[in-house]
Amino acid sequence: MSGSLWLGGKEGQDTLPFIPRQRPPTPPADDPLAQLAQRFEDLAAVAVHPDEIAAILESDGMTDAQIRADYGHRDSFSLAEELYRRVARRHPAAPAPPREPWHTHLGSCLLRGLVFALPGLAYVLGAPLLAGPSAEFGLPAGTMALLAGTVTGWVWNQSLSHRAHSWLSLADRPAAVRALRVGAPLGAALSALSAVAASGPGELSAAAFAAGQCCYLAAATALLVLGRERPLFWALSPLTLGFVPGLPAAAGPLLLLVSLIAAVTLAVVTLRREEAGSRPRGAVSPPLSTSVPYGLFGLGAGVLVLYAALGDIFRHGSTGTVAGPSAVALTLSMGPAEWLLHRFRARSLAGLRTTSTARGFRGSVCATVVLCLAAYLLLLAGLAEAGSGLWPGAPALGGLRLATLLLIGAVLWTGLLLQSFGAATGAAVVCCAAAGAQTLALLVGAPPAAGPVVSGSAAVLLAALVCALLGRATAHRP
Known part of the structure; x- marks a missing residue:
């Protein structure tokens, strides 16, 4: 081509002209000190004291x-001082700081938050399937089936997700795929059987709804572990059509079925396309026991989220399904919560570089926890306020309801923070204890103020664990 240069041609055939390299003048032979300075120039130029040059000479x-x-x-010391005087200092530029390992895009976290929250619309579209007389304790029809299937699915899928991520952390994606291929269908079957077993007479449609929800949870777990948030979002998009004005009542269950089939099909196709292979002989597996605390944390967190929805029913006499603006706000906030967890990790690493004492670093970590938690709670309050205004028949966001929601949010975020550092056992114990106390308070008819007391106590315990465990510099080093 015209104007192009071919650097691989022979001499004289379209080659660049040779430009000789500029060489420093050779010191005269009768000046051995100048020759020595030229010989050690590169080393002497970066020395910060003559003693460094003396060590090189020796x-x-x-x-x-x-x-x-x-x-x-x-x-050698006298000679080193002379070389230090003769050679100009040329200290190398400071190396660029390493790329922040905990950087993540807010958009991807918001997408995950939408993926977490969109299934909440299923309770609105599936209202015809959950219609009927009230169940035990004045709960809406089909609540026990939904609770049994959902809680079982949360426990199983949290454990399965940790198991698959453990394989991914070992750079063994085929092993993670094998775990999902076996664990996801098994978890869907177990949770669906739990839902059917907990359903009462005349609740066949509610049991079918709960079983479909269990299948969706298993499919979503596999897709999220493998990083397929965007396709999962499109599989859930039919649910948004439920708010189209004038939509027939029968269209709701149909949209649910379409979305469920899309999610399950997407999960099956994704797992089949992934390379699973066979497990090498003698390969070391992560212990199964390490996934148990994560499952228990999922149990405690799931019950607390359900309590946020059930509390409105008991306190305000709301009717309908167990889902509501409080539960949707909590699930939708999980996306920004994940982003704030990454920001905490990044700011903590920055604190390691900028503080020189253990006390100073501990103070930096505590300040970062307060900042990130405050940002999360402000966002959660905004989502709850918006949901209360948009959700049909939702109670007003009163002081007690808002306090309970924010305290549950504080428990979830601090628990997730501990879990992200591998301290899942402490987070699981506190969350499960709080969930058990909340359940007992509902069953014995305790006053509404018992909810904030339980959640507040759990939040204080988790905050103390965060400061005690994460205030040490060793907890933040790889």
């Missing part, structure tokens, strides 16, 4: 007698 084998005979100086 390591080169120069003796004091040789130095006196050849260079006219009494010893």
